[in-house]
Amino acid sequence: MSAGVGVNLEDLWIKFGDFVAVREANVNINGGDFFSFLGPSGCGKTTILRAVSGFLEPSQGNVLIGGNNMKGIGPNKRPTALIFQNLALFPLMKVWENITFSMEIKGASAKERRKRADELLDMIALTGQGDKLPAELSGGQKQRVAIARALCAEPDVLLLDEPLSALDLKLRQHMRSELREIQKRVGITFIYITHDQGEALTMSDNIAVMRAGVIDQIGDGKTIYNDPMTPFAASFVGENNVFRGRVKQVSGNEVMVTTNRSGDLMARVANGTEGRLKEGDEAMLFIRPEAFSLAPVGTQGDHFVTAQVTKEEFEGNTFNIFMEGDGGKEIKVALPNLGQSFESHQGEAMTLEYQVRNAVALPAGVLATE
């Protein structure tokens, strides 16, 4: 299996008039990677993908595919294939004609095309359905046809624009693993766009977190989840509780933050943000719901939080407790269901404990609004 063709975005800016849709993007995507752009709706993900596939000329900066600058090269000449947000299957062509469209363009005979279509149909588990029209397929089947059509063009880079967003939950989960498997099999670079952090985490080798045209952080799923570098990344990827405050003291990799509601709390500095927090700076402290455990009520200390319980809910695998938090937001606590008994503490004060290594302190910034 080849190493695949890498993609580099160098100081990429894309503007629509005065509006800056993408600002100073610098991304290196390794050949053969499954790379995701993760961000909320309207943050410029599709715009980046269109710049890579050639439908959009960057206002500034370069797109390199396999080391070659793509400036001035049209979409039909680039070694990319795009799977559109709405799939864009050709409605009047049969499935097999759709799949082999790229061969028809090059003048391949109907027999050759049919043969290739059958191979690809086998691969996407739609054997014998080549003579249907796209309208006669289910959502997941259409999805797979779109993938087969893109793969048939033998691109070096496959670009996928939220291809699963239209599917229902079950099918989405199924297609996730299927996509991942296809990627491993064909070994080409996949650039995947999603606003679903679960999707990005489960499938990707690397993820770029985007916010309003800016790339906040690039890293593998574990890094982004455990060591978010901005408040946005911390709050957008997975659930997180935020405690606002001011830095009281910095000691090596640990910070003491005087929070607005919960007293002084200790946290560690995320990898890659060392030295950014100074004494007296405004800071945000992030602790994930699953990082808490119960402690005797009223325990004082720099890794204990006491607050009023507002709501409780049983979710099966976890027991969720919501407590009065900072700035009108609730603190969410998810206790794993290990068969222990949960007593209701609705309206009472409770004390939570966390490990300092599970709390991350970052310079204050914009949070994801979700």
Add this chain to the structure above:
Amino acid sequence: MKNFSLMRISIWVYLALFFSYLLGPLVIMSVTAFNSPGFPRAAPWECLTFEWFSALFQDERILNGIKNSILVGVGTVTLSVSMGLAGALMLTQIWPKLRATYYTIIIAPILIPGVVIGISTLVFWDRVNRMFGLDADSFLSNGLFLTIIGQSTFIASYCMLVLVARLQRYDTGLTEAALDLGATHAQAFRKVLLPFMRPAIASAAVLAFLASFENYNTTTFTFGEYPTLTIELAQKVRYGITPAISALAFIIVLLTVFAALFNEAHIRRKELVAAARKSATVEELGSGNFRLPGFLSSNTAAVVLVVVAMMTIAVVGSATVYSPQQCIADVKEQKRMETEVRIQELRQRRADEAARRAAEQADQAEQEPAVEAAPKPSNNSGFGGVFAPGALQDDGADASEEEPEKPGNDSGFGSVFDPNALQSE
């Protein structure tokens, strides 16, 4: 309750009136095409005849007109569909700020009277012709060229409207997908956009052809050496019409009905197939007991189509074996007899009159008011023989038969103005 049924009845009456108003003239006209008298009429049915159809197909001018109409139609369809498509593509791709202005400009020819378009086409191309220093029989003043150009100016706008409606439902993502898969812009246009537009292009072409075929007021200025069918008909009507024109109308009506039914049946069948395919995907295609619903079941258009087709075949079939000669001869004979009877009557009357005059003269003066005392025409014979079958028939056919009737000269009106005629009743 009563009101309700009354309303229903009045609705039915209204519908009946409405449809007879709409279709009545067509029906009457169609009937006249099969009646033997030389003037198109349906009322006194004489003989079933197909001679007007053969007369039609022997009329050089009509045939030439049809040929020219088709030539113009084909040219107009080609020109206006391609102009319409170009316009529609422009409209969907143009800068949004200019879109409204562009739309107005493109639509304007529909609102301009055809006469104006005809005149301006003629004047404009004449200028162009002179500008190039060409003479009067150059290509630019050719009737065919001018007519096609003139008609296309506004028919292209119709086409554009039809095409824009379809184009608005086109997902430009499809073109992008094609480009992304390596197609050139031309290939994307030919393989993706054009097939999508095909139904609309077909509608636009039909519309353009019909609009071109029936156009008179633009064409009348531009036809030059190439009179189209409408022009020929208009010129013919000026010199009186024959049922051959009814025959032409009948053929056109039949073709239209046939095409409409065929189209309807086709659409219905497509829907049925689509529905069948859809349900098949749900119920598994291979389960064996799946069957296309019969073409004719639940498809009235198809049934009517088949009936019309069979009727046409029957009519054409009988036309080849049926000979109206005998009937026409019979009618002629009958008319001759009638005329003879009338002549006899006339002679009788004249003889009576002569006798009476003689008596009156002998009787002398006093009884002069006899004429004034004659009663008012008693409706029945009031119009004399105007509507008598024989009255008009014989003008051309047999001069010899007309001879005996000549004496009165006012034979067309029988003897209405003869005061004595009334007394003979």
